[in-house]
Amino acid sequence: DAGVTQSPTHLIKTRGQHVTLRCSPISGHKSVSWYQQVLGQGPQFIFQYYEKEERGRGNFPDRFSARQFPNYSSELNVNALLLGDSALYLCASSFSIPSSYNEQFFGPGTRLTVL
Amino acid sequence: AQRVTQPEKLLSVFKGAPVELKCNYSYSGSPELFWYVQYSRQRLQLLLRHISRESIKGFTADLNKGETSFHLKKPFAQEEDSAMYYCALNLVGFQKLVFGTGTRLLVSP
Numbered sequence: 001d002a003g004v005t006q007s008p009t010h011l012i013k014t015r016g017q018h019v020t021l022r023c024s025p026i027s028g029h030k031s032v033s034w035y036q037q038v039l040g041q042g043p044q045f046i047f048q049y050y051e052k053e054e055r056g057r058g059n060f061p062d063r064f065s066a067r068q069f070p071n072y073s074s075e076l077n078v079n080a081l082l083l084g085d086s087a088l089y090l091c092a093s094s095f096s097i098p099s100s101y102n103e104q105f106f107g108p109g110t111r112l113t114v115l
Numbered sequence: 116a117q118r119v120t121q122p123e124k125l126l127s128v129f130k131g132a133p134v135e136l137k138c139n140y141s142y143s144g145s146p147e148l149f150w151y152v153q154y155s156r157q158r159l160q161l162l163l164r165h166i167s168r169e170s171i172k173g174f175t176a177d178l179n180k181g182e183t184s185f186h187l188k189k190p191f192a193q194e195e196d197s198a199m200y201y202c203a204l205n206l207v208g209f210q211k212l213v214f215g216t217g218t219r220l221l222v223s224p
Contacts, residue, residue, distance in 0.1 A: 042214030097210055100166040103161050
């Protein structure tokens with residue numbers, strides 16, 4: 001298993017555009033979480049999905065949305081991009097809802113640059 | 116508000132010296148705390164969780180609820196410990212992980 005995979009690796013967009021980021025969890029994992037990591041900061045929680053339902057949401061505007069598919073892969077969508085959306089977007093998967101008993105495994109991230 | 120504070124952006128030590136990376140948290144509920152590590156050009160990965168009370172790669176961390184701290188310690192640092200370390204708090208029931216800003220540990224020979 002290659003672990004959590006994310007695509008694309010890098011992405012350059014302009015202000016106002018829309019972007020879709022993709023994540024494939026580890027085989028057998030049913031939970032996916034998304035994080036935004038701005039340079040010099042720790043990851044900031046955006047969404048958590050389990051069994052195709054949203055189970056947690058961070059303090060992000062409605063321009064951010066996500067979904068989880070029947071095969072447990074996930075997409076993160078960001079509309080009306082702003083310069084401040086430039087960041088590394090991390091996806092993490094776990095067998096069940098993340099906790100001390102269900103470790104999250106992180107992907108390599110997608111680097112989004114908004115010009 | 117829930118918050119994780121890592122006061123040091125950079126901690127630089129010599130090989131063989133003791134290391135303590137500080138982490139303080141603010142949370143009114145029962146905390147679940149973790150240390151994550153990111154080595155150069157590698158993914159973020161779990162290092163320790165407070166419930167396990169085990170030593171991983173020589174690192175230990177004890178949850179001190181009175182001081183709301185979860186400091187990471189190692190008695191003798193190795194060069195391969197050089198990495199970015201993040202303390203994280205799991206908000207049980209809210210399904211979200213709150214990370215600190217991270218501390219870069221640099222171990223020199």
